[in-house]
Amino acid sequence: xxxxxxxxxxxxxxxxxxxxxxxxxxxxxxxxxxxxxxxxxxxxxxxxxxxxxxxxxxxxxxxxxxxxxxxxxxxxxxxxxxxxxxxxxxxxxxxxxxxxxxxxxxxxxxxxxxxxxxxxxxxxxxxxxxxxxxxxxxxxxxxxxxxx
Amino acid sequence: xxxxxxxxxxxxxxxxxxxxxxxxxxxxxxxxxxxxxxxxxxxxxxxxxxxxxxxxxxxxxxxxxxxxxxxxxxxxxxxxxxxxxxxxxxxxxxxxxxxxxxxxxxxxxxxxxxxxxxxxxxxxxxxxxxxxxxxxxxxxxxxxxxxx
DNA sequence: AAATCAAGTTTGGCCTGCCTAAATCCGCGC
DNA sequence: GCGCGGATTTAGGCAGGCCAAACTTGATTT
Numbered sequence: 082x083x084x085x086x087x088x089x090x091x092x093x094x095x096x097x098x099x100x101x102x103x104x105x106x107x108x109x110x111x112x113x114x115x116x117x118x119x120x121x122x123x124x125x126x127x128x129x130x131x132x133x134x135x136x137x138x139x140x141x142x143x144x145x146x147x148x149x150x151x152x153x154x155x156x157x158x159x160x161x162x163x164x165x166x167x168x169x170x171x172x173x174x175x176x177x178x179x180x181x182x183x184x185x186x187x188x189x190x191x192x193x194x195x196x197x198x199x200x201x202x203x204x205x206x207x208x209x210x211x212x213x214x215x216x217x218x219x220x221x222x223x224x225x226x227x228x229x
Numbered sequence: 230x231x232x233x234x235x236x237x238x239x240x241x242x243x244x245x246x247x248x249x250x251x252x253x254x255x256x257x258x259x260x261x262x263x264x265x266x267x268x269x270x271x272x273x274x275x276x277x278x279x280x281x282x283x284x285x286x287x288x289x290x291x292x293x294x295x296x297x298x299x300x301x302x303x304x305x306x307x308x309x310x311x312x313x314x315x316x317x318x319x320x321x322x323x324x325x326x327x328x329x330x331x332x333x334x335x336x337x338x339x340x341x342x343x344x345x346x347x348x349x350x351x352x353x354x355x356x357x358x359x360x361x362x363x364x365x366x367x368x369x370x371x372x373x374x375x376x377x
Numbered sequence: 378a379a380a381t382c383a384a385g386t387t388t389g390g391c392c393t394g395c396c397t398a399a400a401t402c403c404g405c406g407c
Numbered sequence: 408g409c410g411c412g413g414a415t416t417t418a419g420g421c422a423g424g425c426c427a428a429a430c431t432t433g434a435t436t437t
Contacts, residue, residue: 205364
């Protein structure tokens with residue numbers, strides 16, 4: 082097992098999807114990983130082998146893929162992060178497509194401190210719907226203004 | 230001039246720094262670009278030539294580098310985006326190092342809609358220091374709690 | 378058991394961006 | 408006109424990720 086120079090963005094994407102697939106269907110197969118990440122199967126095989134190398138996955142050729150303890154830990158953190166971002170973007174009230182695309186982009190770049198702060202912001206707004214409503218109203222106005 | 234398949238993150242970084250250097254010192258030279266981006270000079274020359282190819286820069290060997298109209302437009306947008314993010318991160322009250330690192334990471338991944346919404350959020354807080362203070366107080370508390 | 382087929386894998390190749398080292402080139406100041 | 412620092416070229420390399428084409432495997436079907 083090779084040392085880990087901090088999971089790359091791509092690594093995180095793979096782990097995230099694999100984790101999701103396992104949660105959803107109980108297993109993760111190359112075809113589905115490929116489909117979910119919109120890449121080809123050979124790329125998946127190659128990457129899966131590297132992830133196994135690095136100790137994130139248990140992998141047996143032609144058999145199957147599971148998360149190691151380490152992989153599961155990382156995947157859980159990624160999921161947590163993703164959820165914080167989802168909640169935050171809901172506050173911003175953006176079309177789901179935009180939201181998802183942006184989250185995919187930024188989720189690999191945020192430090193734990195920032196994430197924590199962001200979570201705090203979300204908590205704040207979720208516990209203060211009055212403030213949130215006020216912000217939303219303000220947004221509405223400026224959007225209307227831009228459309229003039 | 231080659232067609233532009235949307236400026237890559239690296240392209241944006243170059244344009245951003247070059248723009249900054251020009252604003253600061255009136256010109257942008259390879260040594261300084263290299264220093265600012267923490268890469269080597271030959272890499273800069275290569276990239277600068279590609280950016281000229283793509284119509285972002287006016288480039289004359291051994292002479293100098295300036296932004297084209299197109300380059301300037303893009304750079305200005307990048308700068309605007311960066312400033313919105315700075316203001317936002319200030320609200321989150323994070324150590325400058327973390328802030329800068331995270332901004333560098335995410336700035337290439339945000340859609341205009343998200344940016345606009347974020348700007349709205351910043352405006353909201355900046356126009357409502359009372360609300361901001363309340364949020365800050367809440368943050369303080371949870372941080373203290375974590376330290377127990 | 379043989380055939381078949383989908384899924385998995387291997388191979389070879391490509392592209393982006395970065396690096397190094399060594400050589401050369403240019404403009405400017407003395 | 409010489410020299411120096413900055414700029415550029417050349418040649419060679421590396422890592423991360425991606426792909427298409429060809430091949431292999433496990434499972435199902437007959």
